[in-house]
Amino acid sequence: MKSAVILCPGLNRDRDMLHALELVTGVKPVTVWHTETKIPDVDLIVVPGGFSYGDYLRAGAIAARSPVLRAVIDKAASGVYVLGVCNGFQILTEAGLLPGALMRNAHLKFVCREVKLETVNTRTAFSNRFDAGQVWRCPVAHHDGNYFADAETLKAIEDNGQVVFRYAEGSNPNGSIHDIAGIVNARGNVLGMMPHPENLVEPLQGGTDGRLLFESLMGELVG
Numbered sequence: 001m002k003s004a005v006i007l008c009p010g011l012n013r014d015r016d017m018l019h020a021l022e023l024v025t026g027v028k029p030v031t032v033w034h035t036e037t038k039i040p041d042v043d044l045i046v047v048p049g050g051f052s053y054g055d056y057l058r059a060g061a062i063a064a065r066s067p068v069l070r071a072v073i074d075k076a077a078s079g080v081y082v083l084g085v086c087n088g089f090q091i092l093t094e095a096g097l098l099p100g101a102l103m104r105n106a107h108l109k110f111v112c113r114e115v116k117l118e119t120v121n122t123r124t125a126f127s128n129r130f131d132a133g134q135v136w137r138c139p140v141a142h143h144d145g146n147y148f149a150d151a152e153t154l155k156a157i158e159d160n161g162q163v164v165f166r167y168a169e170g171s172n173p174n175g176s177i178h179d180i181a182g183i184v185n186a187r188g189n190v191l192g193m194m195p196h197p198e199n200l201v202e203p204l205q206g207g208t209d210g211r212l213l214f215e216s217l218m219g220e221l222v223g
């Protein structure tokens with residue numbers, strides 16, 4: 001599986017993502033700087049986590065307007081898989097690729113710990129290797145992870161099965177509505193999530209629960 005990782009000033013999880021992608025897929029990803037207007041032919045584009053442009057204005061708002069995001073939007077429209085993690089999720093919502101918004105955590109504190117996620121839709125390209133209802137471990141590290149969508153949008157994404165991951169009972173670290181931790185777009189080729197699956201892909205990191213997400217995509221691509 002060929003992948004590209006987007007780089008913006010202030011992102012800091014790009015190295016973790018590059019490592020995880022190479023480890024799980026066996027193929028070294030390419031990197032694409034934020035000023036680029038073209039992205040090479042790849043199966044998956046990842047917008048990693050961090051603090052693009054210092055989270056000024058709103059987390060992800062400036063990166064969403066950078067040249068490379070236009071190319072990400074075009075690639076997504078052509079069906080390429082796009083994964084946004086943490087700040088990447090914030091960037092994808094700011095760019096309009098995913099519905100809703102990530103607000104300041106309800107308790108107004110930065111949260112950095114492990115949570116439990118429940119996979120509630122296994123019929124997506126990003127989740128087909130999970131068992132239905134599977135509860136898995138995943139780290140979070142953010143201050144703006146409080147997912148919100150208006151009632152109409154929320155109903156639509158729930159009815160369409162676009163909620164892929166929820167914080168398991170008692171695990172919601174930020175006040176997200178409906179315990180939403182990760183969603184896909186209506187077409188199912190763009191996923192955004194606040195937790196960091198790339199940080200739990202080898203025993204050295206304390207577990208391998210995050211691998212299933214990347215393996216789901218790999219399985220999707222080989223059929």
Ligand SMILES: NC(=O)CC[C@H](N)C(=O)O
Nearest residue numbers: 049050086087142143144
């Ligand atoms: N780890 C991250 O990607 C942080 C995301 C974002 N800047 C926040 O703190 O909400």
